[in-house]
Amino acid sequence: MKKAQHTPHIPFAARLLERRDLSEDTTLFRIAPEEGALAELSSFVPGQFVQLSVPGAGEIPISPADLPAPDGTLELCVRRVGHVTELLHKQQTGARLGIRGPFGSGFPLREMAGRPVLLLAGGLGIAPLRSLLMHLLRQRSSYGEVTLMYGAKQPRLMLFREELTALAATGGLRLYLTVDFAPETSEGEYSCAIGLLPDLLKGFRFDAVNTYAAVCGPPPLYRCLVTDLERAGVAAERILLSLERRMRCGIGRCCHCALGQKLCCVDGPVFRASELKGIPEAL
Amino acid sequence: MPQIITEQNLRNLIDLLVKEAKLVVGPKLSGSVVLYEPLAAGSDLTLDALPRRSSKELFFPICEDILSYKRENGAMKVTDVDRSKFPETVLIGAPPCDAGSPAILDAVMSWDYNDEFYLERRRKSTIVGIACTKGDDACFCRAVGLAPDAEGGSDLFLTPLKDGSYACKAVTDKGQALVAAHQNLFADGAGTEPVPFVDQAVEKLDLVKIKKWLEEHFEDPLWEKIADICVGCGACAFICPACHCFDINDEGSTDDGVRRKHWDACGFAKFTNHASGHNPRDVQNKRYRNRIMHKFKYYDDKFGKTLCTGCGRCIRACPVGIDIAEILETINGKED
Numbered sequence: 119m120k121k122a123q124h125t126p127h128i129p130f131a132a133r134l135l136e137r138r139d140l141s142e143d144t145t146l147f148r149i150a151p152e153e154g155a156l157a158e159l160s161s162f163v164p165g166q167f168v169q170l171s172v173p174g175a176g177e178i179p180i181s182p183a184d185l186p187a188p189d190g191t192l193e194l195c196v197r198r199v200g201h202v203t204e205l206l207h208k209q210q211t212g213a214r215l216g217i218r219g220p221f222g223s224g225f226p227l228r229e230m231a232g233r234p235v236l237l238l239a240g241g242l243g244i245a246p247l248r249s250l251l252m253h254l255l256r257q258r259s260s261y262g263e264v265t266l267m268y269g270a271k272q273p274r275l276m277l278f279r280e281e282l283t284a285l286a287a288t289g290g291l292r293l294y295l296t297v298d299f300a301p302e303t304s305e306g307e308y309s310c311a312i313g314l315l316p317d318l319l320k321g322f323r324f325d326a327v328n329t330y331a332a333v334c335g336p337p338p339l340y341r342c343l344v345t346d347l348e349r350a351g352v353a354a355e356r357i358l359l360s361l362e363r364r365m366r367c368g369i370g371r372c373c374h375c376a377l378g379q380k381l382c383c384v385d386g387p388v389f390r391a392s393e394l395k396g397i398p399e400a401l
Numbered sequence: 402m403p404q405i406i407t408e409q410n411l412r413n414l415i416d417l418l419v420k421e422a423k424l425v426v427g428p429k430l431s432g433s434v435v436l437y438e439p440l441a442a443g444s445d446l447t448l449d450a451l452p453r454r455s456s457k458e459l460f461f462p463i464c465e466d467i468l469s470y471k472r473e474n475g476a477m478k479v480t481d482v483d484r485s486k487f488p489e490t491v492l493i494g495a496p497p498c499d500a501g502s503p504a505i506l507d508a509v510m511s512w513d514y515n516d517e518f519y520l521e522r523r524r525k526s527t528i529v530g531i532a533c534t535k536g537d538d539a540c541f542c543r544a545v546g547l548a549p550d551a552e553g554g555s556d557l558f559l560t561p562l563k564d565g566s567y568a569c570k571a572v573t574d575k576g577q578a579l580v581a582a583h584q585n586l587f588a589d590g591a592g593t594e595p596v597p598f599v600d601q602a603v604e605k606l607d608l609v610k611i612k613k614w615l616e617e618h619f620e621d622p623l624w625e626k627i628a629d630i631c632v633g634c635g636a637c638a639f640i641c642p643a644c645h646c647f648d649i650n651d652e653g654s655t656d657d658g659v660r661r662k663h664w665d666a667c668g669f670a671k672f673t674n675h676a677s678g679h680n681p682r683d684v685q686n687k688r689y690r691n692r693i694m695h696k697f698k699y700y701d702d703k704f705g706k707t708l709c710t711g712c713g714r715c716i717r718a719c720p721v722g723i724d725i726a727e728i729l730e731t732i733n734g735k736e737d
Contacts, residue, residue: 126514174655200676214477337679366649370513373646379699398619
């Protein structure tokens, strides 16, 4: 399907409104895109991504951590890890940024309606899944049971912890938190399991036949979770994976994000596990 | 009615086109190598060697600005490139392996979003192709379905004749218009015998069979065998008429700068590297496999075309002697 935009390479202006540190290296940035960007951004579907420009450094693909707010502002959860994010993390409120998008395909919400949804997030993988989670909770009655299993390396690296706990307290979300390990000093302080995500999944009883699973996390996580989910009875068509690739142009040409004949920026970043079966380098 | 143009008139045509303020690009001796470069006059045209790099850079430059940004009164002003200023261009003297490449690349440049940089240059260009009589033992255009006299991609096609003149065939309306506007340089007639083509060592390959093998052998000992020696220099991609991957980078300060699109190569180790350090193609043979897969399977799956014109440049340039034609012959000869 040909997109109507004539200049998809030109970013709209955006202003940094607010920043909130979530951990030692990860910050939630709230940005206000200029008015011209809002029509396109309002079409955002959880799982899609935007290209964020940091003048002087370049562009990075970021999957927003929530749907655009009614005033058009957007939350981006970004870890300081490369030269663009390094400069972004130095920006103060009011800084001038750029944004284009949204690009790619998000989660198949229409198809998921009425079904239970199991979200599996590892580390920073919570960021793209948070936009899906917020959507599900806002349209709570349109979906079945919503469960989030979220694993982080250790308690202090767990993002959105208080917020997620508060959401779970309202009764609309079943929340399971786990950490790979917890330093001794934190014993008794955190009520979460110690172990890996697949361990959490192992003891979990759910309506596998009807459930849609949404997975995002570090690369080694996918292969292992897809196997476990399929073993539990979730069909590969309903295992939705949000993949990370080095998406540069965002519009299907530069080839950096190719997985076999598919392109993460156009065909993804959300793929069904069934689509990736014949593509050995995908997972 | 067949027409011919003498070599002198071909050079005169270039002089006229330059006078008409067109950008005329053709093979030209540049230092010690022949490259596609702007011709200042007909005498610059050199038709006795295949240019070192392909002519794709005429439509898809090695490096180009795609926008500029500047902080003005506190706001960041982003300015698009004025593509209407791209010059009317005539590419002259491109053999079929180069003249044919834009017709392959059009598909990827206009499938999901249009690449207005590439497409504007395409709209403003006329390609004068020439039958190839200068092939060497690295050439394998016949093997991938082209031929030294294939007109595909050319607007006007020249065939060298034994008396030094060229038989002309207007392949498209653009070619017809070029001839019509300079009719006095062309003469009616079929001319003498054409100069014979050079034989090619590689026979025609069964591209369907090769694609099928690739589909079934993503994991195969062949990849390690042929590609563990690849040094990842990217030369094969940079001189290829069909490779089209690129990177985008900003140059400048936080207040003032440009965003540039520039060629990249899937053979580079960091091509797929994530900021997190994870690299989906972590070893060199996986990168080389991607090169073969993209050219002979993925591009065909997506656009129904092979992403190779058989020019042989990658074979000539590879510092460790990787021979793509030999690899294709190996796959073509496999039993299963």
